[in-house]
Amino acid sequence: MTERYRGGRICLWRALFFLWLASVALAFPQNQSSKSAPADAQPKFMIxxxxxxxxxxxxHTWRYRLWQWLTEQGYQPNFVGPYRGTHGPADPNSARPLPARFEGETQESYSNLEGIYASNVEADFQTSAHAAWWGRQAHQVKDWIKGWVQEHQPAYLLLLLGFNDLGWSVQGPEGLLGDMGVIIQSAREAKVDINVLVGNVMHRSFLEGRQDLVDNTNSYNSKLAETVPNWFRWESPISVVDVASNVNCRPEGCPHGYDGLHPNEMGEYYIAQAFARVLKSSFHFQGEDFRPPASVPARQLSIPGNFRVSAVDEGFFVEWDRMATARGYDIRMRQQGSTQWWSEEAVSPSTFVSYMTWVVEGETWEFQVRARGDNGAVSDRSSLISSTAHPKTAGGPSGIAVYPEGNGLRFSWDAVPRSDVNRYQVMILDQDVAGSYIEGHATKGTSHAISNLRSGHRYSTSIQTWVDLGNGRLAGGRPAGHRHARVGSGTPSASPKDLKVQNLSAVQILLEWPSVSDALGYAIYVRNINDGSNFKLDGSTTGTSYGVGFLFPGTWNFEFCVVSYNGNLETSRDSCVIPPPVYP
Incomplete structure (x- = not known):
């Protein structure tokens, strides 16, 4: 009796269990057409x-390609977040050169302009929002994501973060994984039933000396795939999106990028495809598979339009029309009459204006600009435009001296005799580290010491004068260059030996000598042997030859000495020569 009763209860529970399975199957129909959608036909996404x-x-962005695919499948996606548009060029105001700051001094900063989408992106998408920003790190997002989700309440959270954390050594793989866990937990605290898609980190083309980036990316992606299943919640499903395998951007090369990392138009399609696949396979989105096109049109470039140059108080102001398809611009300039370009480089900050301030009164300069596109593509250059400078700036000071001192350099100079001098900027550049940037130090006085430099490294040195133009505008003129100096070293071991002199004419000579191993450069002194005058510095060079002209009444009336230097530390004048007469 008892056994029969228990068996009846088992049969009853089995029947109820199969009825529940049937209800689940009805809730998720399996054979819908490609245009049908799940219960929410207007899904809300935060990317x-x-x-x-x-x-x-x-x-176009991969955000747009995903939106486009969703729309084609019959959905009405709503993309939400704190930002709109793409990353535009720097504000033109940020191109104005600024001096090195004093401690505690602030300078005005400018945000980038809002970027323009490709011209064929639908207006409905152009007004959409997102939560992506240039240079953003997961380490930053973990502190903001809860507020974003609370405000916008997305149903789907799509994450593609981590490259900057690993690339800029903000976090290693374990730290990045921990930050990603915090992001997901914080999002769930703001919306308990949020659906989460976590993209792994894309590779980039190999950077010299950065095998660590390759290894850390592989390590993180492996750890992410192993860990995400442990983060699954029935009320808040989560899946990994294998973007790294789907996009053709690897240490060996990056055909899907325009600069070795950032996606070109084809790359955008393949990132979107990776997310679309997971939306279908794990989140019950219906429709056709996402299929990237076989090819895309090349990004169009043209010569920047309305190119113009103006002489201004700072020197020259160069501008042209903003071009939506440009990845940036190159500008080159030279003094009129020269066959060599004084500067030929990318415009920085990346915008559509540029200043040239290292000029003096009456100089005429010539300028050209061109646009840069994907993977080194460039437009033709603009026509040559010239302008004559009438700056109100001041030149660099005279009487500069620099001495190695401990782990740094000590400078002194003569004051510039102008009442509007605001500051001096001591400028150094490490010549022994490829890709170094000029480092500037501000001071009000006529001496300055810089410490904590690399011992044994060779630094080029110069000093710039900054004046107050009024209305809060400061301008720096052409710096006064000075000698190279090696930190942590003293006077070179010897002056050049075997100094030779060649008469190029009766009033012009050429000096030549073998190099000295520990010399940073050479100073050339000259005196008239007939009037008892003292030696005077004629100039200096980092080479092993030097020419002197206008030696009246003849070269044989002068004595020349060459010394080795390290900054203003010089060897004795014991390597000297008097040219033989040209007309005996």
Whole structure:
């Protein structure tokens, strides 16, 4: 009796269990057409990322390609977040050169302009929002994500973060994984039933000396795939999106990028495809598979339009029309009459204006500009435009001296005799580290010491004068260059030996000598042997030859000495020569 009763209860529970399974099957129909949608036909997405997701001027972005696919499948996606648009060029105001700051001094900063989408992106998407920003790190997002989700209440959270954390050594793989866990937990605290798609980190083309980036990316992606299943919650499903395998951007090369990392138009399609696949396979989105096109049109470039140059108080102001398809611009300049370009480089900050301030009154300069596109593509250059300078700046000071001192350099100079001098900027450049930037130090006085430099490294040195133009405008003129100096070293071991002199004419000579191993350069002194005058510095060079002209009444009336230097530490004048008469 008892046994029969228990068996009846078992049969009853089995029947109830199969009825529940049937109800689940009815809730998720399996055979819908490609245009049908799940219960929510207007899904709300928040896409969180860095520059790979933000995009730049003229990009479609992978966000748009995903939106486009969802729309084609019959959905009405709503993309939400704190930002709109792509990453535009720097504000033109930020191109104005600024001096080195004093301790505690602030300077006005400018945000980048909002970027422009590609011209064929639908207006409905152009007004959409997102949570991606150039340079963004997961380490930063973990502190903001809860507020974003609370405010916008997305149903789906799509994350594509981590490259900047690993690339800039903000976090290692374990730290990045921990930050990603915090992001997901914080999002769930703001919306308990949020659906989460976590993209792994894309590779980039190999950077010299950065095998650690390759290894850390592989390590993080492996750890992410192993860990995400442990983060699954029935009320808040989560899946990994294998972007790294889907996009053709690897240490060996990056055909899907325009600069070795950031996606070109084809790369945008393949990132979107990776997310679309997971939306279908794990989140019950219906429709056709996402299929990237076989090819895309090349990004169009043209010569920047309306190119113009103005002489201003700072020197020259160069400007041209903003071009949506440009990845940046190159500018080159030279003094009129020269066959060599004084400067030929990318415009920085990346915008559509540029200043040239290292000029003096009456100089005429010539300028050209061109646009840069994907993977080194460039437009033709603009026509040559010239202008004559009438700056109100001041030149660098005279009487500069620099001495190695401990782990740094000590400078002194003569004051510039102008009442509007605001500060001096001592400028150094490490010549022994490739890709170094000029380092500037501000001071009000006529001496300054810089410490904590690399011992044994060779630094070029110069000093710039900054004046007050009024209305809060400061301008720096052409710096006064000075000698190279090696930190942590003393006077060179010897002056050049075997100094030779060649008469090029009766009033012009050429000096030549073998190099001295520990010399940073050489100073050339000259005196008239007939009037008893003292030696005077004629100039200096980092080479092993030097020419002197206008030696009246003849070269044989002068004595020349060459010394080795390290900054203003010089060897004795024991290597000297008097030219033989040209007309005996």
């Amino acid at each position: 969180v990322g860095d520059s790979i997701t933000h995009g730049a001027d003229g990009d």
